[in-house]
Amino acid sequence: MRCLIYARNTDANWVRAVFPGLEPYLLKLVNKPLLEYFLDFASLLKVKQVRIVSDTSSKEIERYFEKGQKWGIDVSYALAHPEDSVKNVYLKNISFCKEDDLIIMNGFFFIEYNRDSLSQRVSFADLGACMDSGKNLYYIPINVNPSSISFCRFDQSIRIRELENVVEYFKLSMDILANQNKHYVLPGYSNEKNAFYGISFIYPHSCQISKPIMIGNNTRFRDHTIIGPNSIIGDNVVIDDHSEVQNSIIYDNTYVGPDLELNQKIIYRNMLISGLTGDYIQISDNVIISYLEQGIMASFFNVLVQRLIALFLILLMAVPWLVLWVPLLIITRKNLTEYIMEKRGRIKKFCDPLSIKRFWLGRVLLHLSLDKFVRLLFAFAGRLYLVGNHLYVNNAINRKLCKDLEVYNPGVFSLIESKQSGEEAIDEFYELEYINNCSTRNNLVILVKTLYRRLVHGF
Amino acid sequence: MNLNHYKKNNIGIVEISGRLDAYSAPELKTYFDSVSSETTFFIFDLEGCDFIDSTGLGTIVACLKSTSQNGGDIRLARLQDKPRMVFDITRAYKIFHIFDDIDAAMASYDSGFDGF
Numbered sequence: 001m002r003c004l005i006y007a008r009n010t011d012a013n014w015v016r017a018v019f020p021g022l023e024p025y026l027l028k029l030v031n032k033p034l035l036e037y038f039l040d041f042a043s044l045l046k047v048k049q050v051r052i053v054s055d056t057s058s059k060e061i062e063r064y065f066e067k068g069q070k071w072g073i074d075v076s077y078a079l080a081h082p083e084d085s086v087k088n089v090y091l092k093n094i095s096f097c098k099e100d101d102l103i104i105m106n107g108f109f110f111i112e113y114n115r116d117s118l119s120q121r122v123s124f125a126d127l128g129a130c131m132d133s134g135k136n137l138y139y140i141p142i143n144v145n146p147s148s149i150s151f152c153r154f155d156q157s158i159r160i161r162e163l164e165n166v167v168e169y170f171k172l173s174m175d176i177l178a179n180q181n182k183h184y185v186l187p188g189y190s191n192e193k194n195a196f197y198g199i200s201f202i203y204p205h206s207c208q209i210s211k212p213i214m215i216g217n218n219t220r221f222r223d224h225t226i227i228g229p230n231s232i233i234g235d236n237v238v239i240d241d242h243s244e245v246q247n248s249i250i251y252d253n254t255y256v257g258p259d260l261e262l263n264q265k266i267i268y269r270n271m272l273i274s275g276l277t278g279d280y281i282q283i284s285d286n287v288i289i290s291y292l293e294q295g296i297m298a299s300f301f302n303v304l305v306q307r308l309i310a311l312f313l314i315l316l317m318a319v320p321w322l323v324l325w326v327p328l329l330i331i332t333r334k335n336l337t338e339y340i341m342e343k344r345g346r347i348k349k350f351c352d353p354l355s356i357k358r359f360w361l362g363r364v365l366l367h368l369s370l371d372k373f374v375r376l377l378f379a380f381a382g383r384l385y386l387v388g389n390h391l392y393v394n395n396a397i398n399r400k401l402c403k404d405l406e407v408y409n410p411g412v413f414s415l416i417e418s419k420q421s422g423e424e425a426i427d428e429f430y431e432l433e434y435i436n437n438c439s440t441r442n443n444l445v446i447l448v449k450t451l452y453r454r455l456v457h458g459f
Numbered sequence: 460m461n462l463n464h465y466k467k468n469n470i471g472i473v474e475i476s477g478r479l480d481a482y483s484a485p486e487l488k489t490y491f492d493s494v495s496s497e498t499t500f501f502i503f504d505l506e507g508c509d510f511i512d513s514t515g516l517g518t519i520v521a522c523l524k525s526t527s528q529n530g531g532d533i534r535l536a537r538l539q540d541k542p543r544m545v546f547d548i549t550r551a552y553k554i555f556h557i558f559d560d561i562d563a564a565m566a567s568y569d570s571g572f573d574g575f
Contacts, residue, residue, distance in 0.1 A: 257513075260548045272544050281510065281541040284480060288513050288549065 001101045003042040003050045006089050007035065010055065010082060011108035018166045018280055019251075019268050023060040024108060027169070028251070030176045030232055031187050031196075031214050034110065034163070035061065039071045040185050041111050044118050045103065049074045051096050053089050055082040086136075090146055102140045110172055111137060112159040115183040136160070170266060170275035173249055174230055178212045188214060198235065200401070203227075216252065218404055220433070236405070238433065248275070257288045302440045306386035309447065310379040310412070313372075313386075321373045327361050338394035341384070343408045347394050350375055353459050366459035369451055375412040385411035387443035389431050407435050418449035461507070462490045470568055471498045472561065476507025479515030479542075487515075491522045499531025502564045506537035511545050520554065532556075536564040 009016075012024030019027060025035040035052070042050055050073050052061060058077050068075030076096070080089050086106045090097055105111070137160055140146050163169055176184060181194065188196035198217035203209065207221045210228035216235035221227055226244040234252035239245060243260040250256060251268040266273040267289050273280040283289050335355035338347045351371045356362030365371050375391070378384040384391070388411025392398035402408045415434040434446075460483035463474040471494055479487060495501075503519065511519075523533045535557045538546065546552045558564040 259550065261550050262548050265544070265548065272548065274540075274544055277540065279540045279544065281544055283545075284510075284512055288545070 001045060001047045001103065002096065002099065003038075003045075003047045003103045003105065004090070004093060004097060005035070005038055005050060005052045006080070006086055006104065006106045007052055007054045007058075007061070008082075008107055012163075014165050015108075018271070018273060018278075020271075021269075025054075026060060026064060028234070029110065029169070029173050030181070030184075031198075031216055031234060032184075033064065034108075035065070037110065037184065038105055039065070039068070039073060039075075041105075041113065041118075042103065043071050043073060044113075044115065047073060047103065049076070049096075049100075051076045051078055051093055053078045053080045053093065055080045055084065087146070097140075098142070101142050103137070104140065105137050107136065108163055110161040110163055112161050112180070113183060118158075166266070166273060166278045166280070167275065170249065170264075173232060174247065174275075177214055177232060178230055181212070186214065188216070200404075210246075218401075222258075254289060260288065302443065303382070303385075305440050306443065307380055307382065309444075310376050310386045314376050314380060317368070317370060317373050317376070320368060321370050324361075324365065324370065339410070340392045340394050340398060340402050340408075341410060343402055343405075345399060345402075348378075350391075352393075357459055363458055367455055369454045371459075372412050379412050385409050387411045387413045387446050389434065390414035390416050401431075405431055405435070413447050413450045415446050418446045418453060460486060462487065464490070464494045466498060468565065468568075469498055469500070470565060471495075471501045472504055473501060474504045474507065478510040479508055479518070480510060480512040481514040484514045484518040488518050488521060492525070495522075495526055495529075495531075499526055499529050500568055501526060501531065501533045502558075502561060503533055503535050504537055504561060505535055505539065505542065508542055509539060511542040513545075513549070516545060516549060516551055520551070523554070532568075534558060534564045534567060536561045 007025045009024055012027075015022065015024035015027050026033040028034075029037065039050060050068060052058065052065070052075065054061060054077070058079065062077055065071075065075050078093055078096075080092060084092070086104065089106075090104070137158070161168075161172060163172065176186075178194065181196075186196050188198045190196045192211070194212035196214045198215055198219060200218045201215050201220075203221040203225070204223050206224045208226045209215075209221075210226075212230055213228040214232045215227075216233055216237065218235055219233055219237045219239075221239045222241045224242045225239050226246070227233065227239065228246065230247040231245050232249045233239070233245070234250055234254065236253045237250050237256070238254075239250070239256045240258040240260075242258055243256055243262070245256070245262045247264050248262045249266045250262075251266070254267050254269065256262070256267065264275045266275055270283045270289055271280055272283055272289060335352050336349040337352035337355070339350050340346075341348050351374065353366055353371050356371065357366060375384055376386075379386045388409045389402075389405065389407070391410040391412070391414065392402060414430070416430040419430065460475065460477035460479060465472055473491065473494070475487065477483070491501075501522075503522075519533070519535075526533055533555070535555050537560060538557050543557075546555070546557070556564075556567060558567065
């Protein structure tokens, strides 16, 4: 069986207004894009090939679903004119459509279904549902003329649910999380009812978490936060001290400031949206809520200051480094480790401080931060930041972590080094903290703290 | 941002319209300081205010603090839905008495509010 999805953007103009910059069909319902639910539905019906037809650029959709390997479905893409009817789209894709039994999903809606009964279904003849607004789901057997199909044969086990505004979206998200989660494949680990946790999620003992709850990857709750019930927290989210989030949705890459009380709200980037009324307001400062992004890290001023300080440190370390160069070479030659230089995975070998720590001379070098000398040359040359994300050792876990981080600009020095020594168990949470609070001043504080810590306590 | 001030029954009514943000907030504080010598009880009419950020909110709190040091108070009236969300999530609604209209805010001063 095949499936044709007509992703009409004219149905979803409200999404563009409330969630600017987001492809409407990638709007997340409980941390998963709407279109992915369509693919799950198709997968349950044992569909092998899906064509996604969009009336605008489908680049983002293609980037997300690629060829469909993750779902075990062969996904292809096509474009349609914004005014095309579903019939026109069918005709434009006739070579795809006529080869097998076909399911057509037409419009911006959510398909509610019972997973158990759907997976046991043997006949599709009565598969169909429709709405007055022309959004519909129907089944066309092979060799049957679509015009002879009655689109509105209604299947009681499947319901198309409207998504015409942000209030309906909010209600549906909460409903899926609290009442229907067993019918859908939701992201995250779940070993208890109504609770889904992403990887690399950290929270202190003082944090209270109540179900139903969905928490994304690389998320961090700070002290005395109260999260849930009925809350959906996206990936790369930081919720600061004493804040409460209940009956709310926090989108990916968001910083929620301290002492806030979010109830029946949606936070998307720096947009504060009421889940009850649909009102929304853009918060223009970073104190209350903000979008975690590259910001200051790559600014001209920050880069200039970093290079100047790198030059100063190179001059300062040049004499001891030259004096100790020969023994340093002997030690470091055998202790070079691969590090991840950028998100795309470029690798560079540097001296590994954990390895040279075994030697007494190595420990002296670490006290003086001379193991950083070569990296400082890279910082001066602009190939590394002086202070940035932690420079991770190249392995599968770290490659995934770097890829998942919103920003990965590794530096010679990093926040984690200023706070603790060596261990890399919870680095990613410091990365979120660093990305969120990055400024030239904070970079200087990190640099001074790290040098002091190394000098006094060693590595 | 536009600011206007008039007195009614010895209560100062400050009309705030436009955006109350980091750029315009100092203007409100200066304006409030200039009118706060006339009376100690105020109503901020926020009907025309369509945006408040953390600095704007902080400035209203600063105005409240300065007038309450003289035994006065500030009550808010006609707060619009969007700025109301900022008062909601920052818990500022616990600091201020917020009224639907000016008359209700005026009446709250007449009745002493707490004695209702």
